[in-house]
Amino acid sequence: MPKKRNKNRRFGRWTFLLLLAAILLGGFLWLSAGTAPMPAGRAFYVRYERPTTLPKVLSEMQRKGVVRDPTAFRVYAFITRTPTQIRTGTYQVRPGMTARELLNEFRKPFSQKVRIPETNWAQRTANLLDTKYQVCSADEYMALYRDPKQFHKLVSFPLPSTTLEGYLYPDTYDLPPLLGARAVIERQLKAFERKVWEPLNHPADLPRILTVASMVELEAGRDDERAAIAGVIENRLKKKMRLQIDATILYGIQRWKRLTNADYKNLDTPYNTYLHEGLPPGPICSPSLKSIEAAMKPDTSGDSLFYVAMPGQRSAFASTYKEHLKNVKKRRDALKELGQ
Known part of the structure; x- marks a missing residue:
């Protein structure tokens, strides 16, 4: 009897081990199949305006053709201790x-x-954000640009009533794809407040200053000539x-x-x-702080x-038209020598 009992125990133990192995193998095969990469495709962006959970994201990724089985991914995430928030x-x-690549992607936005250049006017910035960086649509950006009243409560400085040209501070920003135009413009206006309005002690006649500064920005080839060009204006x-x-x-x-x-x-x-006297109706680009300072303190x-x-040199300034024509001839001669 004892021998038969021991034999039954060994048989039961092997049966259990085989069953466990089958379960583990089946689980491994299910997990491998469920987390296997989908056919390769074009990369795209998704954006979440508020914190969400990994299960919700995985369900969305299944609908978008990135994930085969969200449940398998959740098990894989549990095994690898991937954060679910x-x-x-x-x-x-x-x-x-791969499953690892996808879950790692969702660890950090x-x-x-x-870089929004100083010489950009609003439409050029809108096109840049749309076509090159996919931050927002150009139409969305321009619609908000033409509606300054939406931002009056955001900043402490006075905004114009027509457009935000000149007030959208040029700088390098962290602007992820799909961010949206409102968030971009809010960051630009807050940067203007922080880097221009406050450091310059709330300058009076801001629209005029920005209009002159914008022309200086597009005309000056060197920093040390900005005040002189403002002086000519x-x-x-x-x-x-x-x-x-x-x-x-x-x-x-606009081109x-x-x-x-x-x-x-x-x-x-x-x-x-060339046809109309006086200043243009408003700024013609987003000027830098240096151009704004030059407009406030022109060298007259x-x-x-x-x-x-002048090519490769400082600009040539003149107080008479006759003297100016001589400088123009010097420029032409210099360009000829350069083969331009």
Whole structure:
């Protein structure tokens, strides 16, 4: 009897071990199949405006063709001790990612540094954010740009009633894809408040300052010439001379091009300072702090009324038209020598 009992025990133990092995093997095969990568595809972004959970994200990823079996992924996440809370932010995913790659992607939101240049006017920034960085649609950005009243309570400085041109501070921002235009504009306005309005002690006549500064921004090739160019603008205004700044024409037509002699007369917009006296209706780009400071403290000491950019050198300033024509000839000769 004892031998038969021992034999039954050994048989029961082996049966249990075989059953356990079958369960483990079946579980492994199920987990492997459920977490196997989907066919490779194009990467895309998803964004969550508030914290969410991994199960909800995995269900969405199944609908988007990135995950085969959300339950298998949840088991895998439990085994690998992956956090189940997903933070607010943007994430980059693509069909074909392994389980480890996908879960690692959702550990930290996607970060993207975007440089908004000083020389950009709003439409150019909108196009940049849309086509290159997928931060927001250009139309969404421009619609908010044309509706400043939505942001009056956001900042302490006065906003214009028509557009936000000149107030959208140019800088490098962390702007992940799908962030949305409102968040971008809010960051730009807060940066303007922090880096311009407050450091410059709440300058009076802000619209005029920004209008002059924006022209300086697009005209100055060197930092040490900004105040002198601002001085030329002020000197010409004082003498009731038309400013004749090419960049104002380009802003009026909202595109860059090489201007012809006919363009100066035929491209008649309110911003054409060859045809219209005084300042243009408003800023023509988002100026840097240096240009704003130059507009606040223009160098009018030399009575200069003209300037021309010299290739590889400082700009040449002149107080008479005759002197200016000589400088223009020097520029042409210099360009010829350079083969331009």
